[in-house]
Amino acid sequence: MSLPLGATIGILGGGQLGRMLALAAARLGFKTHVYCPDPESPAFEVTPHRTIAAYDDEAALAGFAAAVDVVTYEFENVPARTATFLAALKPLHPDARALAVSQDRLAEKTFIAGLGVPVAPHRAIHAAADLAPALADLGTPAILKTTRLGYDGKGQRRVASLAEAEQAFADLRPHPLVLEAFVPFVREISIIAARGADGSIVTFEPAENVHRDGILHTSTVPAAISGATADAAREHAGRIAAALDYVGVLGIEFFALADGNLMVNEIAPRVHNSGHWTEAVCVTDQFEQHIRAIAGWPLGDPARLADVVMENLIGDEIAVVPGGPGPGVRPHAYGKAESRPGRKMGHLNRIDVKKPRF
Amino acid sequence: MSLPLGATIGILGGGQLGRMLALAAARLGFKTHVYCPDPESPAFEVTPHRTIAAYDDEAALAGFAAAVDVVTYEFENVPARTATFLAALKPLHPDARALAVSQDRLAEKTFIAGLGVPVAPHRAIHAAADLAPALADLGTPAILKTTRLGYDGKGQRRVASLAEAEQAFADLRPHPLVLEAFVPFVREISIIAARGADGSIVTFEPAENVHRDGILHTSTVPAAISGATADAAREHAGRIAAALDYVGVLGIEFFALADGNLMVNEIAPRVHNSGHWTEAVCVTDQFEQHIRAIAGWPLGDPARLADVVMENLIGDEIAVVPGGPGPGVRPHAYGKAESRPGRKMGHLNRIDVKKPRF
Numbered sequence: 001m002s003l004p005l006g007a008t009i010g011i012l013g014g015g016q017l018g019r020m021l022a023l024a025a026a027r028l029g030f031k032t033h034v035y036c037p038d039p040e041s042p043a044f045e046v047t048p049h050r051t052i053a054a055y056d057d058e059a060a061l062a063g064f065a066a067a068v069d070v071v072t073y074e075f076e077n078v079p080a081r082t083a084t085f086l087a088a089l090k091p092l093h094p095d096a097r098a099l100a101v102s103q104d105r106l107a108e109k110t111f112i113a114g115l116g117v118p119v120a121p122h123r124a125i126h127a128a129a130d131l132a133p134a135l136a137d138l139g140t141p142a143i144l145k146t147t148r149l150g151y152d153g154k155g156q157r158r159v160a161s162l163a164e165a166e167q168a169f170a171d172l173r174p175h176p177l178v179l180e181a182f183v184p185f186v187r188e189i190s191i192i193a194a195r196g197a198d199g200s201i202v203t204f205e206p207a208e209n210v211h212r213d214g215i216l217h218t219s220t221v222p223a224a225i226s227g228a229t230a231d232a233a234r235e236h237a238g239r240i241a242a243a244l245d246y247v248g249v250l251g252i253e254f255f256a257l258a259d260g261n262l263m264v265n266e267i268a269p270r271v272h273n274s275g276h277w278t279e280a281v282c283v284t285d286q287f288e289q290h291i292r293a294i295a296g297w298p299l300g301d302p303a304r305l306a307d308v309v310m311e312n313l314i315g316d317e318i319a320v321v322p323g324g325p326g327p328g329v330r331p332h333a334y335g336k337a338e339s340r341p342g343r344k345m346g347h348l349n350r351i352d353v354k355k356p357r358f
Numbered sequence: 359m360s361l362p363l364g365a366t367i368g369i370l371g372g373g374q375l376g377r378m379l380a381l382a383a384a385r386l387g388f389k390t391h392v393y394c395p396d397p398e399s400p401a402f403e404v405t406p407h408r409t410i411a412a413y414d415d416e417a418a419l420a421g422f423a424a425a426v427d428v429v430t431y432e433f434e435n436v437p438a439r440t441a442t443f444l445a446a447l448k449p450l451h452p453d454a455r456a457l458a459v460s461q462d463r464l465a466e467k468t469f470i471a472g473l474g475v476p477v478a479p480h481r482a483i484h485a486a487a488d489l490a491p492a493l494a495d496l497g498t499p500a501i502l503k504t505t506r507l508g509y510d511g512k513g514q515r516r517v518a519s520l521a522e523a524e525q526a527f528a529d530l531r532p533h534p535l536v537l538e539a540f541v542p543f544v545r546e547i548s549i550i551a552a553r554g555a556d557g558s559i560v561t562f563e564p565a566e567n568v569h570r571d572g573i574l575h576t577s578t579v580p581a582a583i584s585g586a587t588a589d590a591a592r593e594h595a596g597r598i599a600a601a602l603d604y605v606g607v608l609g610i611e612f613f614a615l616a617d618g619n620l621m622v623n624e625i626a627p628r629v630h631n632s633g634h635w636t637e638a639v640c641v642t643d644q645f646e647q648h649i650r651a652i653a654g655w656p657l658g659d660p661a662r663l664a665d666v667v668m669e670n671l672i673g674d675e676i677a678v679v680p681g682g683p684g685p686g687v688r689p690h691a692y693g694k695a696e697s698r699p700g701r702k703m704g705h706l707n708r709i710d711v712k713k714p715r716f
Binding site: 002003004005006019023026027028029030031044045046047048050280281283284295297298300301303305306318321322323324325326327328329330331332333334335337346351353 | 360361362363364377381384385386387388389390402403404405406408638639641642653655656658659661663664676679680681682683684685686687688689690691692693695704709711
């Protein structure tokens with residue numbers, strides 16, 4: 001299937017990622033239709049076609065499916081029933097399996113480890129009684145996490161003792177949980193990979209990520225890693241995408257260890273915050289790449305033109321955008337009406353215009 | 359006046375330039391409202407806010423003005439009455455004077471020459487009797503042009519004799535006309551300049567343009583001109599923008615002569631086809647720059663990251679977009695439903711990823 005110019009891309013989710021996907025789709029000559037329960041969704045401002053309805057509203061989903069040629073999404077927590085319902089009516093990319101694997105930390109880790117790609121040592125925690133043996137195996141500190149619905153540092157707790165783990169177990173919902181060994185990483189990196197409908201895989205260069213309060217703060221490219229480590233990240237990403245028979249862009253976060261080895265932290269079956277740098281300095285950015293993949297078009301060139309640091313603008317930090325951007329700075333504001341603490345409002349790309357890539 | 363995030367930009371005209379302005383405004387966190395008589399306008403696909411009405415529909419114009427915070431346009435042939443009507447209700451950038459000057463070739467040439475900026479020798483042709491003395495002054499061949507409503511090579515005729523000139527005078531409408539000397543240019547270049555509300559002026563690098571059948575075919579950056587010629591283009595652009603007390607982006611086309619001197623061919627009080635390369639390789643592109651200017655924001659950095667050739671896709675040439683873009687190629691399709699001969703359907707930017715700017 002290769003979508004013709006003028007076809008309509010259906011997007012589940014109306015946040016900034018859906019908005020940026022819609023903008024990229026427009027540049028390629030597609031129409032877009034955004035489905036989101038929130039009438040204030042920022043993505044509604046960049047297309048005239050919208051459905052405001054709950055994700056379990058089957059009449060609304062059917063109408064949405066009838067109005068579009070392909071369905072994609074901006075968030076991995078699309079309910080399984082929603083995905084199944086839509087996939088029966090129109091192509092859904094990435095597919096329900098990619099969602100199922102990435103919605104559950106335990107299933108994700110099992111899947112990835114099964115491919116021979118390293119993940120952090122971990123144990124499933126179904127009951128409080130599982131904590132003691134798991135802590136004995138993994139040591140302390142360790143991280144207790146919900147298997148589902150965690151994001152931006154939510155749904156996880158660092159624990160240094162059995163008592164802390166038991167308290168965290170009592171606090172965290174929903175169960176089951178997963179206990180992960182503390183990984184003594186020297187840096188966090190991520191890679192944005194795309195797999196086309198023809199099975200071709202294109203990866204962007206790895207980014208080095210710094211988090212602040214559990215939320216991505218900066219992504220720097222190039223990352224301070226060796227060529228061998230970068231190659232390993234690309235190889236791991238390609239293996240995961242191929243094993244999922246994936247179509248679209250996925251983001252993979254890694255812990256980089258002192259010896260240069262990598263462990264997968266988590267995967268996201270979608271465009272990713274740590275890939276926002278691509279819009280400023282790449283021939284093809286992650287949003288266009290995703291649209292190309294789900295449209296059945298050949299993937300684009302991920303070549304990078306300059307060094308760059310992407311910086312998230314959280315809450316009131318968005319106030320910098322109307323001011324003087326300064327040399328090399330390219331701002332992006334998401335059009336969110338209300339600024340709240342911890343809310344992603346926009347980002348800056350700081351481009352090193354004096355330091356070419358080639 | 360500095361527009362806050364979330365304000366609404368009103369855009370007259372729903373073609374590809376309006377569409378690209380709306381996409382750029384969205385990236386800066388603005389809403390957009392597009393006004394166009396054509397219900398099939400491509401810009402309607404990138405915003406939920408539209409007015410479909412004639413440009414002389416004062417009730418519709420009043421409603422539009424009430425819905426927006428600032429008004430701009432994508433084409434220089436906005437009727438003077440429309441501009442005056444809107445400007446009384448909301449800020450209009452660029453203003454009515456910029457429109458008046460650029461809508462009339464004769465007024466434009468007189469204005470530019472009055473600034474000491476060279477233009478091609480020319481004579482006003484009000485009646486057929488004006489042709490013989492004008493041809494005697496300017497020599498042959500010469501170009502007879504309508505003073506109003508010309509674009510993409512329409513409304514002009516090359517004439518080699520008085521008889522041809524008289525025939526062209528009889529054919530071309532509306533009168534009056536202007537006869538221009540044939541300029542023995544070695545290349546055509548253009549420059550995209552921006553002037554902020556604070557009077558600051560930022561220019562992009564000059565592009566070298568090749569036309570085909572009267573329509574822009576390619577814009578190449580850098581142009582094969584000397585640094586002195588590039589500086590002269592910037593200087594001329596700045597002088598014109600300042601004299602107009604201009605706010606926004608304007609495009610200026612020049613003839614470059616064998617001795618390196620420049621003559622202004624024409625100016626456009628808007629983003630310009632020969633500036634589409636900026637979206638692929640500049641920190642700030644011409645569309646964002648225009649939005650920044652009319653929003654009263656500081657202008658952005660026009661730095662260029664790589665060499666580039668922009669190629670227009672006319673008519674069925676748009677069919678290349680869904681195929682493999684190839685290394686360094688960044689396509690843009692305008693979402694026009696119908697491909698017609700001579701119609702601008704999209705463009706490609708061919709980026710020289712191996713040849714850095716710095």
